[in-house]
Amino acid sequence: MAxxxxxxxxxxxKEVGMDFKNLGAKKVMVVTDSTVAKLDAMKQVIEGLExxxxxxxxxxxxxxxxxxxxxxEAIDFAKPYAPDAFLAVGGGSVIDTAKLMNLYxxxxxxxxxxxxxxxxxxxxxxxxxxxPLIAVxxxxxxxxETTGTAIFDLVSKKAKTGIAHRNLKPTLGICDPLNTRTMxxxxxxxxxxxxxxxxxxxxTAIPYYERTPRPTNPINxxxxxxxxxxxxxxxxxxxxxxxxxxxxxxxDPDDFEAQSNMLLAATLAGVGxxxxxxxxxxxMSYPISGQNPGYKHAGYAVETPIIPHxxxxxxxxxxxxxFTGASNPERHLAAAECFGVDISQVKAESxxxxxxxxxxxxxxxxxxxxxxxxxxxxxxxxxxxxxEGTIPQQRVLMLAPNLDVQNVEEEREQLRGLxxxxxxx
Amino acid sequence: MAxxxxxxxxxxxKEVGMDFKNLGAKKVMVVTDSTVAKLDAMKQVIEGLExxxxxxxxxxxxxxxxxxxxxxEAIDFAKPYAPDAFLAVGGGSVIDTAKLMNLYxxxxxxxxxxxxxxxxxxxxxxxxxxxPLIAVxxxxxxxxETTGTAIFDLVSKKAKTGIAHRNLKPTLGICDPLNTRTMxxxxxxxxxxxxxxxxxxxxTAIPYYERTPRPTNPINxxxxxxxxxxxxxxxxxxxxxxxxxxxxxxxDPDDFEAQSNMLLAATLAGVGxxxxxxxxxxxMSYPISGQNPGYKHAGYAVETPIIPHxxxxxxxxxxxxxFTGASNPERHLAAAECFGVDISQVKAESxxxxxxxxxxxxxxxxxxxxxxxxxxxxxxxxxxxxxEGTIPQQRVLMLAPNLDVQNVEEEREQLRGLxxxxxxx
Ligand SMILES: NC(=O)c1ccc[n+]([C@@H]2O[C@H](COP(=O)([O-])OP(=O)(O)OC[C@H]3O[C@@H](n4cnc5c(N)ncnc54)[C@H](O)[C@@H]3O)[C@@H](O)[C@H]2O)c1
Ligand SMILES: NC(=O)c1ccc[n+]([C@@H]2O[C@H](COP(=O)([O-])OP(=O)(O)OC[C@H]3O[C@@H](n4cnc5c(N)ncnc54)[C@H](O)[C@@H]3O)[C@@H](O)[C@H]2O)c1
Ligand SMILES: [Fe+2]
Ligand SMILES: [Fe+2]
Numbered sequence: 001m002a003x004x005x006x007x008x009x010x011x012x013x014k015e016v017g018m019d020f021k022n023l024g025a026k027k028v029m030v031v032t033d034s035t036v037a038k039l040d041a042m043k044q045v046i047e048g049l050e051x052x053x054x055x056x057x058x059x060x061x062x063x064x065x066x067x068x069x070x071x072x073e074a075i076d077f078a079k080p081y082a083p084d085a086f087l088a089v090g091g092g093s094v095i096d097t098a099k100l101m102n103l104y105x106x107x108x109x110x111x112x113x114x115x116x117x118x119x120x121x122x123x124x125x126x127x128x129x130x131x132p133l134i135a136v137x138x139x140x141x142x143x144x145e146t147t148g149t150a151i152f153d154l155v156s157k158k159a160k161t162g163i164a165h166r167n168l169k170p171t172l173g174i175c176d177p178l179n180t181r182t183m184x185x186x187x188x189x190x191x192x193x194x195x196x197x198x199x200x201x202x203x204t205a206i207p208y209y210e211r212t213p214r215p216t217n218p219i220n221x222x223x224x225x226x227x228x229x230x231x232x233x234x235x236x237x238x239x240x241x242x243x244x245x246x247x248x249x250x251x252d253p254d255d256f257e258a259q260s261n262m263l264l265a266a267t268l269a270g271v272g273x274x275x276x277x278x279x280x281x282x283x284m285s286y287p288i289s290g291q292n293p294g295y296k297h298a299g300y301a302v303e304t305p306i307i308p309h310x311x312x313x314x315x316x317x318x319x320x321x322x323f324t325g326a327s328n329p330e331r332h333l334a335a336a337e338c339f340g341v342d343i344s345q346v347k348a349e350s351x352x353x354x355x356x357x358x359x360x361x362x363x364x365x366x367x368x369x370x371x372x373x374x375x376x377x378x379x380x381x382x383x384x385x386x387x388e389g390t391i392p393q394q395r396v397l398m399l400a401p402n403l404d405v406q407n408v409e410e411e412r413e414q415l416r417g418l419x420x421x422x423x424x425x
Numbered sequence: 426m427a428x429x430x431x432x433x434x435x436x437x438x439k440e441v442g443m444d445f446k447n448l449g450a451k452k453v454m455v456v457t458d459s460t461v462a463k464l465d466a467m468k469q470v471i472e473g474l475e476x477x478x479x480x481x482x483x484x485x486x487x488x489x490x491x492x493x494x495x496x497x498e499a500i501d502f503a504k505p506y507a508p509d510a511f512l513a514v515g516g517g518s519v520i521d522t523a524k525l526m527n528l529y530x531x532x533x534x535x536x537x538x539x540x541x542x543x544x545x546x547x548x549x550x551x552x553x554x555x556x557p558l559i560a561v562x563x564x565x566x567x568x569x570e571t572t573g574t575a576i577f578d579l580v581s582k583k584a585k586t587g588i589a590h591r592n593l594k595p596t597l598g599i600c601d602p603l604n605t606r607t608m609x610x611x612x613x614x615x616x617x618x619x620x621x622x623x624x625x626x627x628x629t630a631i632p633y634y635e636r637t638p639r640p641t642n643p644i645n646x647x648x649x650x651x652x653x654x655x656x657x658x659x660x661x662x663x664x665x666x667x668x669x670x671x672x673x674x675x676x677d678p679d680d681f682e683a684q685s686n687m688l689l690a691a692t693l694a695g696v697g698x699x700x701x702x703x704x705x706x707x708x709m710s711y712p713i714s715g716q717n718p719g720y721k722h723a724g725y726a727v728e729t730p731i732i733p734h735x736x737x738x739x740x741x742x743x744x745x746x747x748f749t750g751a752s753n754p755e756r757h758l759a760a761a762e763c764f765g766v767d768i769s770q771v772k773a774e775s776x777x778x779x780x781x782x783x784x785x786x787x788x789x790x791x792x793x794x795x796x797x798x799x800x801x802x803x804x805x806x807x808x809x810x811x812x813e814g815t816i817p818q819q820r821v822l823m824l825a826p827n828l829d830v831q832n833v834e835e836e837r838e839q840l841r842g843l844x845x846x847x848x849x850x
Contacts, residue, residue, distance in 0.1 A: 008654060008655060009633070009653075015642075018642045018644070209434070217447070218440050218443060218444060218447070219443070219447045228434075230689075230693075233662050237658050264654050268658070
């Protein structure tokens with residue numbers, strides 16, 4: 001398990017000036033979006049930088065759920081400033097954009113597609129050591145402050161994809177629960193559903209010793225190595241916390257205890273899935289978001305249609321875990337138990353079904369979630385294109401239990417079945 | 426929480442040659458003791474180094490439970506070889522010795538006491554970045570492969586002490602359960618009792634927000650910061666595993682599942698206590714080991730008297746947790762529950778007593794443990810010296826709940842009570 005440094009605690013945001021000083025940074029590129037730019041977290045970090053006399057410039061035009069062109073604009077902004085460190089203040093959209101600004105200013109001659117996951121991009125490993133990046137999450141969701149992943153929409157291919165390499169990992173994640181208090185209820189919910197799927201997918205991913213090919217040199221081992229005894233601890237703990245605290249955090253804006261615990265759960269799940277990987281919910285979510293027929297999720301302060309990442313992963317979850325149940329009934333039952341299901345009488349054959357039902361019930365009780373793809377405007381005729389958009393997500397599909405990745409025709413059939421099942425729950 | 430890289434899995438020892446190659450190392454100092462030198466783990470690492478054509482020299486004279494003079498000898502051996510990396514293969518004694526060989530070859534002009542914990546040494550921070558150190562634990566105990574601590578006996582002061590700084594942390598810990606199979610049952614037991622106390626002490630240490638003084642600059646934050654939500658996860662999981670698997674690992678040399686889980690628990694507890702800290706069992710253990718009246722623990726292949734570290738921490742545990750119970754009854758009850766105690770009817774006032782009893786029962790059922798200091802040859806007349814040997818252990822005592830560290834007379838009284846209580850359980 002590779003490591004990430006995390007600081008957790010209310011009020012720790014303002015220390016960021018000292019952190020940059022300790023790193024020897026003199027010129028920091030601060031990355032945020034137009035909403036977060038106005039929040040207290042930004043005020044705290046700017047005060048921290050100014051107190052230490054560190055020069056900085058702010059880029060606040062990050063696009064919510066970034067697209068390749070929004071990332072390119074951000075890179076073009078960063079290059080002439082030539083920062084010696086980066087600071088991301090925001091949700092996954094901001095942190096991911098900052099990772100890529102760091103990557104492409106450190107490798108100025110690289111082509112944009114060089115590092116993008118194959119087969120959409122060339123999937124080259126990052127050999128350069130990047131500049132220090134400190135991430136201050138303001139959502140409790142992606143865990144991007146701990147991972148080596150950056151996700152965006154590759155518009156020409158109508159698919160979300162990304163770049164994954166350990167060198168993208170932030171130097172430090174500053175997890176301050178004071179920063180997530182202002183999230184709208186809809187952002188609490190969708191970023192929390194991302195945590196739910198990170199934990200469930202990494203907990204049920206194929207075990208690390210079954211993942212093939214196994215690179216002989218450990219340095220070539222992928223970030224996503226399959227479920228393992230260390231990731232398990234993070235994933236299961238994050239799952240338990242999410243089931244307990246997400247409904248409270250969504251419903252009561254003053255429930256600071258629930259919000260703090262969700263931020264911690266997001267970070268723990270980030271460490272868990274950042275090592276074990278995610279699988280079907282995430283693999284299928286990328287075409288769902290990329291091929292959005294026009295759905296605009298309520299509560300998001302954006303002008304264009306949007307299926308927020310957390311909503312796009314959770315919508316297939318009841319179908320996915322029903323499907324994967326047979327691969328490891330014990331783990332699926334343990335997960336169902338986290339939702340309060342009495343599993344003492346449940347037969348192993350029903351493990352997937354029972355977990356799928358528990359998930360559907362949880363999503364319904366959370367409120368304001370589309371009860372299936374149908375409710376976002378997807379129709380049966382979209383299924384083929386959704387399947388074709390999923391097939392290239394090899395990096396995560398190879399961790400999916402029960403999926404026949406060796407036989408692409410069979411794999412297509414299985415994915416078709418999953419999308420059809422996910423039309424309504 | 427600062428990070429450490431860990432690899433876990435049967436058979437991963439042989440990859441160490443590639444790891445050094447990836448680190449660019451050309452000349453490795455291999456550190457071990459005379460028993461471990463003959464084991465398969467050493468064969469694996471030597472083969473790995475030779476396969477990659479990396480030069481190495483072996484130092485196999487590490488003393489079990491090192492003393493200052495044994496550490497100095499090891500440093501004197503390393504200096505002329507001028508290695509560019511270190512590899513420790515063994516238990517805590519070996520890993521700690523290798524950390525100090527690394528430290529003092531990297532800071533050749535430093536005085537031995539410069540970095541030793543105050544007030545016994547000068548307690549200076551380590552400003553030098555040390556050479557890479559890979560640690561391959563062969564016991565399931567200290568967690569030293571994850572921590573920035575090295576412990577030894579300062580003979581002139583008749584006390585165990587050590588050096589603690591994040592720069593001492595190994596670059597990578599290679600946790601291969603194939604390597605712990607050959608431990609004698611007594612070493613399984615005592616190293617496992619170390620895990621038990623690491624997890625219990627870090628779980629019950631004062632919370633991070635009560636620890637004073639709180640350094641303003643995060644870089645000056647100590648390795649031991651008090652219990653916190655991340656260390657809690659590691660500590661509690663390690664405690665659960667130890668209660669479940671240690672008795673099996675001690676009793677059945679062929680129970681590979683139990684042994685693997687104990688190695689993982691040792692590493693997890695290392696991450697937990699390496700961040701949160703330990704307190705009374707460890708603080709009191711240092712004079713217990715250092716002032717040994719002549720006890721020689723059965724099953725240890727050494728010629729001189731020895732109270733193994735794990736035995737010295739566990740012997741006071743029933744008394745310690747009875748004493749600390751009132752500080753946080755909820756946590757003490759949660760710990761008691763890990764031992765299978767039905768806590769539904771237990772009152773908060775009895776939390777410490779209940780946990781203390783559960784611990785005594787666990788130690789007795791493990792077998793071959795001295796049932797108190799009396800059984801190691803300590804008498805009432807030794808108590809004052811034991812107390813005086815504990816007082817300087819400020820670094821850990823400041824994390825002890827319920828202990829009045831502001832008032833040294835009161836503190837002495839409390840410690841005296843604890844040692845007297847620990848005479849017999
Ligand atoms: N890198 C990874 O490992 C990883 C993992 C999962 C998802 N992602 C990606 O992260 C993105 C989603 O990130 P997200 O869910 O964190 O949300 P986000 O960054 O897209 O933010 C969602 C909305 O909430 C607003 N917002 C954020 N914090 C706020 C606060 N404290 N108060 C008020 N408003 C706030 C933002 O301005 C935005 O409008 C997606 O692009 C997704 O694909 C990345
Ligand atoms: N650095 C830390 O964070 C930390 C924490 C706790 C304890 N310690 C220190 O670590 C030391 C104790 O270390 P330990 O408990 O790991 O034991 P150890 O290293 O002292 O070894 C105990 C005995 O077991 C033998 N041995 C080790 N592995 C074996 C194997 N696989 N097969 C057969 N024999 C084997 C050794 O040769 C030795 O005789 C003490 O000095 C203690 O103070 C350090
Ligand atoms: Fe996600
Ligand atoms: Fe210890």
